[in-house]
Amino acid sequence: MNKPATDENATSVLACEKLSKTFTEVREPVTVLDAIDLSVAPGARIAVIGASGSGKSTLLHLLGGLDTPSSGSIRIGGQDMTALSNAARGKLRNEKLGFIYQFHHLLPEFTTVENVAMPLLIRRGKPQPALDAARDLLERVGLGQRLDHKPTELSGGERQRAAVARALVTRPACILADEPTGNLDHRTAASVFDMMLELNESLNTSLVMVTHDRQLAQRMDEVWTLAEGRLAPARLEELS
DSSP states (O other), X not given: XXXXXXXXGGTOSEEEEEEEEEEXXXXXXXXXXXXXXXXXXXXXXXXXXXXXXSSHHHHHHHHTTSSOOSEEEEEETTEEGGGSOHHHHHHHHHHHEEEEOSSOOOOTTSOHHHHHHHHHHTTTOOHHHHHHHHHHHHHHTTOTTOTTOOGGGSOHHHHHHHHHHHHXXXXXXXXXXXXXXXXXXXXXXXXXXXXXXXXXXXXXXXEEEEOSOHHHHTTSSEEEEEETTEEEEOOHHHHO
């Protein structure tokens, strides 16, 4: 059964109620998500596991306002994202959320510090404070000596560390991470994930992560399984 909606939704940084998504561009309509309820408390660490194609990425895209649900609501900081215009939704997303993907999506023509500063620069604020904030975070993730390097000059682990810094530079209420270490070898993945958890704790930023890696999922506060469009608490045998 889905996690019940409670009064916690009023104080959560991110919450959805009866969230559903049906794709109709195929011969038969396919319901990927079916009336999901989820509430993310400040500083919470939540993992969602499930088989490939179960809808994990779709759920993350809906929570982040990158796609629109077929029904249900999504609230970020108490605001109903589904009721906002595209421009207002984009502004709220930039202010409240950070995104980390399996592939870093760094812009190749910009330096590392410019890439990390980008979420602040697109707010049309002054460049120097944005670059200073990016530099501070890059120092924290161990890339203080790589500020002026282009993405092609970084290792895979360094690129993903830069992507984590970029997601956190706005000090968002919640990070949405889609297989954030899935493209890394085991040792590098563990190092990047350790860093993510440390920053999650020190910055009190909530973390919602979808992953195939059950070992990483076990280190989160809550683990949920997505199957047949529904969320349920993960069983111990699913994490072994």
